[in-house]
Amino acid sequence: GQQVMQIPQYQHVQEGEDFTTYCNSSTTLSNIQWYKQRPGGHPVFLIQLVKSGEVKKQKRLTFQFGEAKKNSSLHITATQTTDVGTYFCAGSGANSKLTFGKGITLSVRP
């Protein structure tokens, strides 16, 4: 079945550093979504990418969908303590359910 992989599961950065994480799928995706879960909270939708090579920005966050639609990246410029949390990608393919990756937990040292 479809698998969506996020490695590593944890990353620690110094406040002000940039951070990039990747999401890889075993199959071609029709769309990919990113969610953020703050500690003790619930996942909150951030963005959806649909087109090959698509790039979207939200303030300091940049999301990209790969040309082959099998991978995606999230880049955070100049991390802040408010960026702490777990970031999940989720992808769906033709006739397949949305599948979540295991997430990457980001900690930021002030």
Next chain:
Amino acid sequence: NAGVTQTPKFQVLKTGQSMTLQCAQDMNHNSMYWYRQDPGMGLRLIYYSASEGTTDKGEVPNGYNVSRLNKREFSLRLESAAPSQTSVYFCASSRDRDSYEQYFGPGTRLTVT
């Protein structure tokens, strides 16, 4: 709008007890989902309901049953709780299946002793 609501927020059960987790959404969404979240395992789909009147198994359905009571409500039942079902349970809804963003409830933290 309250979005997605879940009750209860916390629950402790003894092995073998049963309970029902309630979920309701007020966004007129067609699709609803139940996930469990365990450390290091991400979000795993238990059951989903693509539309009112339909339910389907997800990745980890064993030990659970669901009911789509109406368009707003989707409940999850544990008939005979086991310690392996200790987890955080999230309900979510979306306009339709798969291609639309999911809105999550605040979660239920369940401990089975």
